[in-house]
Amino acid sequence: MYDGFDSLPDDIQSRITSLIEPSDPEAWVRSPIQALDGRSFLEAINSDDGEKTVAHYFDSVETFERPTLQPGPENLRQIFHFDDADLDSNRAGLLSAAQRSRLWRQDVLKMLGAAVCLVAGVMFNVALLAGWMTAHGRGAALGVSLILVGLILAVWSAETWLDLMPGSVLTAEGYLRPTERIVSGRYGPSTIYCIEIGNQTFDVPMAAHDAIREGKRRLYYLHRTRTVLSVDPPEK
Incomplete structure (x- = not known):
């Protein structure tokens, strides 16, 4: 009661x-x-x-x-890149081979981006300190900015790697609905699109936010990066 x-x-x-x-x-x-x-x-x-x-x-x-x-037809399969085989694996608590391969490729790009930013940032700072080049104002902070971006990408890549190694998938269950949050930035407020299920919230592309059909659903995701992998279809 x-x-x-x-x-x-x-x-x-x-x-x-x-x-x-x-x-x-x-x-x-x-x-x-x-x-x-x-x-x-x-x-x-x-x-x-x-x-x-x-x-x-x-x-x-x-x-x-x-x-x-009441939105139009859902196209979450296209947005999150999953099919019936992926969904079956996720329901069993596992990444599918296709999902693992796709996420590994994305992680390699993050690692490459991190390496490029870190090397470029270090070389830029060395050049400034050695007097090989001069920079003023914002230009002087470029090297530090590149290093910071590289570190962020490196951490993001590491978290993805830690998610992919065990290949385990978590489940969120409850009433699924789109939501938003506003964050303040250097150039003013911006909207972060999310979906809420039960007492959990996940950041998603705007296309997924707009396509969601509200209802009691199950959502499958990775633990550390909270990457949404797939969503059970709505009950008919």
């Missing part, structure tokens, strides 16, 4: 806050709802057919009150 908002499953809480958006979720779950025959949400979900009742209620809200939440 659920006795309050905090006692509800994470996916139900997420759906209430994202779809209904009540100012006071605790008060909302206790208030009568006309679409639930005058029962409160808690009364409905605690009834014999509670799960089916609240699922139908949420579907009705999405269809009639917030139709913009």
